[in-house]
Amino acid sequence: MADMQTVTGGCHCGAVRFEAKADLSQAMECNCSHCEKKGFILTFTPRANFTLTKGEGATGEYLFNKKAISHRFCKTCGVQPFAYGKTPDGAEMAAINLRCVDGIDIAALSPAKVDGRRF
């Protein structure tokens, strides 16, 4: 059962900020070529639960492979707090990099391992 919390977060320099309702108990860590390089610890939430409060113009977009996921990183500090994508049935989602949530205790997360390298 989802345990939604309201969190805030952003990049390192402060140009990009977000607010979201997310389930921190549903974290995942993927070993694909992209996630592993960025060290992502992700949780997914419906797009309606995610608000970019600052920095739309401050983000760069990176697309690769199927180009289905809009990876957004800060153009000033390079940190990627989130991405936009869709579920297989088309629902709009946001992927939140929990490393970028204010005051997060990384050690307290138990991310599920996803073998994205084999997808």
Added chain:
Amino acid sequence: MAGLQTIAGGCHCGAVRFEAKADFSKVVECNCSHCEKRGALLAFTAGENFRLVSGEAALGEYRFNTRTISHSFCTTCGVEAFARSADGVMINIRCIDGADIAAPERIAFDGRSV
């Protein structure tokens, strides 16, 4: 004693590529506000052991706090493969070709308290 190993690596999109010699048997995992957001796992080496093969123009530079470290990220994909300072180069082992990030011994560094 762990020896120096020669590796190649880069960002995700391929714009930034480097070669380096370093001891990759131990990496520093720092909990400062910047490293933690990147999940950086860092191996240190002298400047002469690092060569940027391609992508100088593709790099964005980010400096903060004492501004002594030049954090270099790819402006196309956002990946930060390395950072440079007067003391040498910090290589994010996540960005080494074929990296097994679980293999090196991780040395926790309390950068948050520095």
